[in-house]
Amino acid sequence: xxxxxxxxxxxxxxxxxxxxxxxxxxxxxxxxxxxxxxxxxxxxxxxxxxxxxxxxxxxxxxxxxxxxxxxxxxxxxxxxxxxxxxxxxxxxxxxxxxxxxxxxxxxxxxxxxxxxxxxxxxxxxxxxxxxxxxxxxxxxxxxxxxxxxxxxxxxxxxxxxxxxxxxxxxxxxxxxxxxxxxxxxxxxxxxxxxxxxxxxxxxxxxxxxxxxxxxxxxxxxxxxxxxxxxxxxxxxxxxxxxxxxxxxxxxxxxxxxxxxxxxxxxxxxxxxxxxxxxxxxxxxxxxxxxxxxxxxxxxxxxxxxxxxxxxxxxxxxxxxxxxxxxxxxxxxxxxxxxxxxxxxxxxxxxxxxxxxxxxxxxxxxxxxxxxxxxxxxxxxxxxxxxxxxxxxxxxxxxxxxxxxxxxxxxxxxxxxxxxxxxxxxxxxxxxxxxxxxxxxxxxxxxxxxxxxxxxxxxxxxxxxxxxxxxxxxxxxxxxxxxxxxxxxxxxxxxx
Amino acid sequence: xxxxxxxxxxxxxxxxxxxxxxxxxxxxxxxxxxxxxxxxxxxxxxxxxxxxxxxxxxxxxxxxxxxxxxxxxxxxxxxxxxxxxxxxxxxxxxxxxxxxxxxxxxxxxxxxxxxxxxxxxxxxxxxxxxxxxxxxxxxxxxxxxxxxxxxxxxxxxxxxxxxxxxxxxxxxxxxxxxxxxxxxxxxxxxxxxxxxxxxxxxxxxxxxxxxxxxxxxxxxxxxxxxxxxxxxxxxxxxxxxxxxxxxxxxxxxxxxxxxxxxxxxxxxxxxxxxxxxxxxxxxxxxxxxxxxxxxxxxxxxxxxxxxxxxxxxxxxxxxxxxxxxxxxxxxxxxxxxxxxxxxxxxxxxxxxxxxxxxxxxxxxxxxxxxxxxxxxxxxxxxxxxxxxxxxxxxxxxxxxxxxxxxxxxxxxxxxxxxxxxxxxxxxxxxxxxxxxxxxxxxxxxxxxxxxxxxxxxxxxxxxx
Numbered sequence: 037x038x039x040x041x042x043x044x045x046x047x048x049x050x051x052x053x054x055x056x057x058x059x060x061x062x063x064x065x066x067x068x069x070x071x072x073x074x075x076x077x078x079x080x081x082x083x084x085x086x087x088x089x090x091x092x093x094x095x096x097x098x099x100x101x102x103x104x105x106x107x108x109x110x111x112x113x114x115x116x117x118x119x120x121x122x123x124x125x126x127x128x129x130x131x132x133x134x135x136x137x138x139x140x141x142x143x144x145x146x147x148x149x150x151x152x153x154x155x156x157x158x159x160x161x162x163x164x165x166x167x168x169x170x171x172x173x174x175x176x177x178x179x180x181x182x183x184x185x186x187x188x189x190x191x192x193x194x195x196x197x198x199x200x201x202x203x204x205x206x207x208x209x210x211x212x213x214x215x216x217x218x219x220x221x222x223x224x225x226x227x228x229x230x231x232x233x234x235x236x237x238x239x240x241x242x243x244x245x246x247x248x249x250x251x252x253x254x255x256x257x258x259x260x261x262x263x264x265x266x267x268x269x270x271x272x273x274x275x276x277x278x279x280x281x282x283x284x285x286x287x288x289x290x291x292x293x294x295x296x297x298x299x300x301x302x303x304x305x306x307x308x309x310x311x312x313x314x315x316x317x318x319x320x321x322x323x324x325x326x327x328x329x330x331x332x333x334x335x336x337x338x339x340x341x342x343x344x345x346x347x348x349x350x351x352x353x354x355x356x357x358x359x360x361x362x363x364x365x366x367x368x369x370x371x372x373x374x375x376x377x378x379x380x381x382x383x384x385x386x387x388x389x390x391x392x393x394x395x396x397x398x399x400x401x402x403x404x405x406x407x408x409x410x411x412x413x414x415x416x417x418x419x420x421x422x423x424x425x426x427x428x429x430x431x432x433x434x435x436x437x438x439x440x441x442x443x444x445x446x447x448x449x450x451x452x453x454x455x456x457x458x459x460x461x462x463x464x465x466x467x468x469x470x471x472x473x474x475x476x477x478x479x480x481x482x483x484x485x486x487x488x489x490x491x492x493x494x495x496x497x498x499x500x501x502x503x504x505x506x507x508x509x510x511x512x513x514x515x516x517x518x519x520x521x522x523x524x525x526x527x528x529x530x531x
Numbered sequence: 532x533x534x535x536x537x538x539x540x541x542x543x544x545x546x547x548x549x550x551x552x553x554x555x556x557x558x559x560x561x562x563x564x565x566x567x568x569x570x571x572x573x574x575x576x577x578x579x580x581x582x583x584x585x586x587x588x589x590x591x592x593x594x595x596x597x598x599x600x601x602x603x604x605x606x607x608x609x610x611x612x613x614x615x616x617x618x619x620x621x622x623x624x625x626x627x628x629x630x631x632x633x634x635x636x637x638x639x640x641x642x643x644x645x646x647x648x649x650x651x652x653x654x655x656x657x658x659x660x661x662x663x664x665x666x667x668x669x670x671x672x673x674x675x676x677x678x679x680x681x682x683x684x685x686x687x688x689x690x691x692x693x694x695x696x697x698x699x700x701x702x703x704x705x706x707x708x709x710x711x712x713x714x715x716x717x718x719x720x721x722x723x724x725x726x727x728x729x730x731x732x733x734x735x736x737x738x739x740x741x742x743x744x745x746x747x748x749x750x751x752x753x754x755x756x757x758x759x760x761x762x763x764x765x766x767x768x769x770x771x772x773x774x775x776x777x778x779x780x781x782x783x784x785x786x787x788x789x790x791x792x793x794x795x796x797x798x799x800x801x802x803x804x805x806x807x808x809x810x811x812x813x814x815x816x817x818x819x820x821x822x823x824x825x826x827x828x829x830x831x832x833x834x835x836x837x838x839x840x841x842x843x844x845x846x847x848x849x850x851x852x853x854x855x856x857x858x859x860x861x862x863x864x865x866x867x868x869x870x871x872x873x874x875x876x877x878x879x880x881x882x883x884x885x886x887x888x889x890x891x892x893x894x895x896x897x898x899x900x901x902x903x904x905x906x907x908x909x910x911x912x913x914x915x916x917x918x919x920x921x922x923x924x925x926x927x928x929x930x931x932x933x934x935x936x937x938x939x940x941x942x943x944x945x946x947x948x949x950x951x952x953x954x955x956x957x958x959x960x961x962x963x964x965x966x967x968x969x970x971x972x973x974x975x976x977x978x979x980x981x982x983x984x985x986x987x988x989x990x991x992x993x994x995x
Contacts, residue, residue, distance in 0.1 A: 109987025177902040184901065191950045199950055203942060211935035214900075217911070218927055221918045254924075 045103040046088040047117035047168035050127050051161055051178075054081055054134075058157030067149040071142060074153040078134040081160070085131035089124060092518070102170070104238075116170040116238055122522040125374060125515065126167040126294075126301055129381045133293050134160050139497045140389040141286045144396055152193060152284075159185040159290055166298050172220045172237040175306065180213055182298070186291065190283040201278035208265055208275045216262035219255045223247070223310065243309040249317075256314035259307050260322070266299035267355050269322075270329030280348035285392040288344065292351050292388070293381040300355070300377055303362050304370070304526065312529045319363040323449065326363075327456050330356035334463035338470075343391045343401045346471060347384065350427065353460050354380050360457065361442040365530045367523060369445020374519040375512060376438030379426075379505075383435055386423040386501040390416065393490055394475070398483050403471060408480035412487040417476045419498040424472055426505045428465045434508035532582035532594060533572040534602050534642040541565040542635035549628025558628040559617040565635070566613060570606040573599060577995060590712065592646040600992040601776050601849055605641050605769050608856040609634070611978075612765060614971045615864040619761040624670050633663035634765065641773040645780070649711040650699040653777060657695070657741060660770055661688050668758040668766075680757025687740070687750040695737035701730030702785075713785035723789055731786060731793060735800075738781065742774040744834060745803040748827050755823035760872075763819065764863035767826045772852035775833045779848055783840050790840060797838050798923055805831035805933040812940045819872050821940055822859065825898065828937055829855050832913050832930060838923075839916035846990040847912030853989055854905035854982060858897040861975045864968075865891050868960050874943055879953025884960070886969040888948050893976040895941045897983070900934050905982035910934065912986070 057077035064070040091097040104116040119127065134156070146152040162182030169175035183206065190202040220237075227245045229236030247255065265272045280288050308315050333352035340346040358376050361369040393416065394409065395401050410417040426433035429440075439461070447454040490498075508515060544565070545558055576582045577599040613620075620634075621627050637660050644656025665688065669681025705726025706716050718727065736747065743751040755763045786793065808828030815821035833855075836848040865887050869876050881888035897906035917927050982989060 107985060109985035109991065180902045184896075188949070191946065199946055203946065206942065207935060207938050210899075210938050211932065214931040214935055215928070218914060218918070218931055221911075221915050225915075225918055 042099045045100050045117070046084065046091065047101065047119050047123075047127075047164075048103045049084050050081065050088070050119075050131070050164045051117060051168060053077070053084065053161075054157045054164065055161035057081075058154045058161060061150050061154030061157060064150040070150040070153050071138070074157065075135065075138050075142075077157060078131075078138055078160070082131040082135055085124075085128050088119060089128065089518075092119075092121075092124060104170075114171050114237055115174050117165075117168045117174070118170040119168055120522055121519040122301065122304060122374060123167050125378055125518055126297060127164055129297065129378050130160060130163050130167065130294050133289065133381060133385055136385060136389075136497055136500065137286050137289050139493055141392060142493060143491065144286070144392065146193060146284075152189065152286075155185040155189050156286065156290070159189070163290075163294050163298065167301060170239045172224065172239070172242060172306075175302075176213070176217060176220060179216075179298070179302075180210075182295065183209060183213075186283075186287060186295070189287040190279065193284040193287070195282040197278070198282040201275075201282040205275045205279040208272075212262035212265035212272075215258045219258035219262075222251070222255055222258075226251075239305070242306070245310065247311070249313055252311050252314040253317065256307070256311040256318065259311070260303070260318075263299045263302045263307065264325075266302070267296055267359055268299070268352065269356065269359055270325055270332055270352070273329065273333070273352050276352060277345050277348045280351075281342060281344045285344075285388055285395070289385045289388045292348070293385045296351070296355055297377045297381060300358055300362065300373065303359070304373070304522075308362070308365075308526055309529055315363065315365065316530070319365065319449075322363045323360045323446070323453055326356040326360040327453050327460075329353070330360075330457055330460040331463075334460040334467070337467045338463065340467075341402050341404055343394070343403060343471070343475070346403075346467060347387050347391065350464060350467065351384060353464060354384075354427075357439065357442055357446075357457060357460070360453070361445050364445040364449040365527075366445040366448050367527050368441050369448075370523045370526055371516060371519065372438050372441025372445060374523065375508075375515050376435065376442060378515060379434035379438050379508060382501060382504050382508075383423060383426045383433075386498065386505075387420075387427060389494075389498060389501070390420045390423065393494060394487075397487050400483055403474050405481070406475045406484055407478040408476070408484050409487055410476040411480055412484065413489045415495055416490050416498075419495070419502055420476065421472060422502045422505060423498075424468045426509075428468050429461065432509045433505050434512065435505075436509060437512045532584055532586060532588075532592070533576045534569055534606065535592075535639055535646075536584055537565075537569045537572055538635045538639040538642065541569065542632040542639065545628050545632035545635065549626065549632065552628070555621055555627060558631045559613070559621060562631040562635070563610070563613050563617065566606060566610045569638075570603065570610060573603050573606055577603065577992065591649045591652050592643070593648045594646055596995045597845065597849075597993050598646045598780075600989075600995075601645050601772075601852065602642050603992065604849055604853045604856075604989070605638065605645070605773060608769050608772075608853065608860060609638060609765075611857065611971070611975055612769070612860050615860060615968065615975070616761045616764060616867060619864075619867045623759045623761060624672065626670070630667065630670065633667055636663045637765075637770065641769065644773055644777040647777070647780070648713060648784075650702065650713060650785075651711065653781060654692075654695060654699060656777065657774075658692060660773060661692070661741075664762075664766060664770065667762045668754060670762070671759045674757075676757040677759065678757075680754045683750055683757075684754045691737045691740035691747075694733050694740075698730045698733030698737060701726050701733065705730060713781065716785055718786065718788050723792055728792075731789070732796070734781065735793065735796060738774070738778045739800055742771055742778055742830055742833075743827055744800050744830055745807045745827065746800075748804070748807075751827060752820055752823045755826070756817070756820045760819060760863060760867050763823070764860055764867070767822065767863070768856035768859045771826060771830065772833075772856055775830070775836070775848060775852065779836050779840075779845070782837050783845075787840060794838065797834065798926055801831055801834040801838055802926055802929055804828070804834060805930055809933040809936045813936065815940070816874065817872050818866055818869075818874055818877070818944065821874075822862065822866070825937065825940065826859070828933065829898070831933065832910060835913040835917045835930070838926075839913075839920050841916055841919055843912055843919060844916035846986075846993060847909060847916050849993065850905065850912055850982070850986055850989055851909035854897060854909040854979065857975055857979050857982075858894040858904075858906060861894040861972060861979075862891060862898070864972065865894075868962065868964060870960065874947050875951075875954065877944055877947040878951040880948040883953065884964060886972065887964065890969075890972040890976040891948060892945060893979055895945050897979050899938045899941045903980060903983050905979045905986070908983050908986040 102118040165178030227241040337349035429435040640659030647653040671677035740747040812824035836844040897904035900910045
């Protein structure tokens, strides 16, 4: 296939289609019709993503998977979008997550719903852009632009302290991104482009850059701080619990399901290939911070009363494990990260859906105020228990495969770190089962007597999540095959 | 040359209109028509490399693409300023035609200070810019703050002009080439005598005063706050940009070879300007005063052009001038329509006036430096210019951290506009917002986004 024969490529479709669909949303007058439109648009995006999986043979279908243009007045800005294995995995996650979110929150009332859904689709477009960007300028553009719709979503439709919490989130992330911008500029000035003259922002030029060790060190930290704030890694995590708690739950699903993967993805795409020596030098510090973060977050999660904060802290622990897995630089660790990014995304969205359903029906999120939900909504409870067990990484669930591979890699790196990280799994079991017992079993009280069983579409969507959990837990091979090439390319840098 | 003569001519025409016509709105239309004509004339001069008027300026003024492109940017920003805030100028006082005439004289000074090739021309240009501004600052005669601001501006300005003259005297007296042309002052790296050094520092001080760099910025908040808001809008944008352009040209053409000697001073001034400008803006309650301090903070970024003095820096300065001017003129235009200048005065604007809210959002995002806006591209060019210098990396990291701090106070306004409820049900806008005003705001916002995606539209004119 020649590039000339193809008039639109998959990465372009994945980025522009949600953008256009989102802009169309703002034109709607009727808030009820916009929900159908948004559902249709996100399912279409999912179909596009599935189609891109079919055409994933890079040798034959490169023209369908890579788009690069230079507009006339862009002044050495290029604009390259491309899909490789890791990109396909994460765009699939993004494409999968949004229909699930929209179906699950179909009955949640939002004021000016058209603005809400329009901003959600714009966020999806920005996220797709991050995962498909193949040159540093468009990566930076989408990195920042994914933030703006989320800022508006949280500030307008969130909880009581939403303005301060979202603002802290925004300024923190913005500062990190600006530091990364300096890093991008410096690396750019050291690149050589394909003609041999001048510089280039493209990924291949960045990956091929020659930097001496001192430069690599501080440039590594400039990039890593931006990613560490996004993931977040201890000690840059202070924005996260407040931001997750105060955001409307649909936005929290986007934040924790997909946006944190931006940080992990960026490490794999923009950090390890460009600064291999610095990665080797600093890996102990970073893995140390990740493990500390895992333990710290898990211990705090034990004490949480608010359901959203509990899941937020548990998310920090999971991300810490994935970040540690990246920096072990072992093949099994990297493969585990790829798999776990997808699995964690699905699992945590499932958890947030359950919390949203409970909050919508009772109006409370506090564990101390809930109890005995299982008597009233048994199917919800069954589905939740499966998802929660997936969160603890019980065998047969998808997270087990991911975490097993991650621990394998961590153990190969340093067994004491692996042991410390293992404690956090035990703590995860403690707080998750504690939450299940207190909220779902036990005595009913005045608040929970009003709960009814969940609606059919909500049952279906949670079942979809559960089926995915089991499917990937029993047969993860297709996922692993999808990202095998990326992992091997990364490993080449470290051998 | 076109600009210099035509703006002076148009100023006189407006004075005559003021003397002979009773109409309140005629000056504005003449001004807008005149600016369009002058802009076209300037572009013709840029494209054809020769002017309508043949004057032997004996090389004291140079008209190359770089200078003419900047004058074009200044004229474009003034055109947008007239279209957006022209009606506000009519409300300042009764001498409407005189205000417009003074603005045109300022533009004449802008053109001279953009094209100077001798220090005398620089002095004349700066003075022609400053004196009408002293008058305009005090034009709200019944307001005590305006009088105070005008006196402060005049005294401090006169003082700094004296310093500039002393510096010029030292430079001319101390250089051994016996030439007035700054490009031929003949400094070699080892040839800086004490007289030249003193002259250079004095010029640095006086130029820093004009562009309100720290620690010579103390006049700015009071003057910007006391002047009528519509004139603050002009002072904070076009005039400041012109000052920076003159600053860059002076230190590039004149003292470029001596850069290692004075770069440390510029680094200190830049760092101080960035930190002080951003930190004090955080604590402001009045949006007008906050924008004054924010102009100091943005000046810190523009100083990177003088720090770097390379190709990227020159492109970046023109882009920064355009981006910053458009965004600030826009946000001031919205501010002028408010009754209440505090941040809380903006509460609930999104519900009452969605067009103002969305365009205000674009302006504020551009000032913060969010991608897709011209403000981001201009900061990017500045950072890249500074990175190419290679040393003083800590300054770049400081600049970026200060940009993050600036997000704090710009976003306070965004939050008030979109996420806070209006306290009173009655409108807190001074007057009805016309469709023409909204259209102009939209055009300005579109220009900012266009420059944000395709900065080459502007920077390519430099190399015409």
